[in-house]
Amino acid sequence: MAVLEKPVAAPRARPREQSPFARIAGDFAQSPVAIAGLVVIVVIILLAVTASLIAPQNPYDLAQLDIMDGRLPPGSSSADGLTFWLGTDDQGRDMLSGILYGLRISLIVGAGSALVAGLVGTSLGLTAAYAGGRVEAAIMRLVDLQLSFPAILVALMILAALGKGVVNVMLALVIVEWASYARTARGAALAERAREYIEAAECLALPKWRVVFRHLLPNCLPPLIVIGTIQVARAIALEATLSFLGLGVPITEPSLGLLIANGYQYMLSGKYWISFYPGIALLVTIMAINLVGDQLRDVLNPRLQR
């Protein structure tokens, strides 16, 4: 296909049979930076999934830890020959293993909450656009209210009332994030609602849920995908921040944010590695997602289509 196509062909002259997915994938691949971001994301996910297989030690198996190995600088070795490439924390945990396990928690919390928030927010947004009237007014008033307070404050207050825990953090993130999905979904749905295919579906007397979820939703997806990508990055950053403040995940399931917090007290004595490397892992993750999100925004935006 790529061989047949002239490289300078205008987009309108593209073969009709090219699927939308192929077109989007092709446009996406135009940016090497975005491809790099995507590769990094895939690697990070693989690392997180296989953490228990590839990590030099299980950082939460107390039998494997030796307090004598505590706070060793990067590159030093333990008594039984294990090399700590990124150093150890105060409990003698290998930082590399800690980061791999921490990535797992950060990704689960970030992606999980963004997904749930996406489902809730999208459903409410579509409902608002399709139902109109009082339902719409009520939902959108709630959205405005939610968005008028900064995310970190809302999450802080929710966690103050609920206490720590992975589930509580996810709940807080969902409550913080659903509103931007709802607003986006409603905006997209309002534009699509007036189209003929919706009218056609209604004339067929299809059930309302079917019109909304099978006809309206697929056509509202592009902006939602963009928002979703950015929100995963936001959720990971917010979770790390909350955990750093001591309000996020418990010490038994440390995310990257909590690892950084653990190194805070050793910072002033120059033991930088306990906070430094988890922070790098966090930064690379967030940046990769943001780069992919940026490119997706350009690719999926019909106004920017070249």
Next chain:
Amino acid sequence: MLLWFLRRLLQAMFVMLAMSLIVFIGLHAIGNPVDILISPEADQAERARIITQLGFDKPLWQQYAYFLQGALHGDLGRSFVFNEPALQLILQRMPATLELAVTAVLLSVLVGLPLGLFAGLYPNSFAGRAVMAGSILGFSLPGFWVGLMLIMVFAVSLGWLPSSGRGTTAALFGVQWSFLTRDGLAHLVLPALNLSLFNISLVLRLARAGVRETMPLDYIRFARAKGLSPTRVVFVHVLRNILIPVVTVVGLELGSTIAFSVVTESVFAWPGMGKLIIDSINVLDRPVIVAYLMIVVVMFVTINLVVDLLYTALDPRVRLGGRA
């Protein structure tokens, strides 16, 4: 207009009522502050005395009713830990937070605007691209981690700047400020820089986009054709136009800067209201948490109100409460 205002007010009161109720019930469910507050050595009589004194012997709904009654009289309860009125406790720490947030916002304009102008005027130069790449970094960097790194570099390794606290303060209008003394200013630099990093990126991008949009316009071309110097064109004709969106966004961001100072204050041990609330959450100091909540809601409702009013003043096309 009046109706719109009243509706806003009603909405704010509803939020305060709902949130305070949630926090009341939530904190009650998480744990008993008595366990944290009373030393384990205290005997039974002492324990009972303190419980009665703090009102924990009453049912929760009654405690909430007392709180509401007090709140209507401007009394948000006494801190369990400090044994001071919670409202006073928070208001005492508010200037520190405001000082930090306002400095950060000023810094974001002072740094972000020139960089954005530069990146907009020379979009294809190496430096222009570097500035844009840096702004993506500014968006992606986790604030608290940057704070730690700033401490590591400037306080630990180089030893140039202090890492925590407000330093020496001086009084102005009866309030203590850090920016009035040399030592205080030195303490202010790192936290303010940390807090402003995100806003610097934001202002920078806005300014760059503004310059790119404005430069090809006719009136700029005309100004150049008139023979005005490039400096005058940029700093008078372009700058004035891009200032409108920048000022709007910076105003909007003041609120979230204040909110986000919670993190910066924890990193740099800055004694503001953000650090107070984190400490209070950790010891379940309910009156302080609830009072903080009330103050924050009032603060944000006011900020949003002012921003909306400013919009109508700046842009006559906007009508408040018009969409019925």
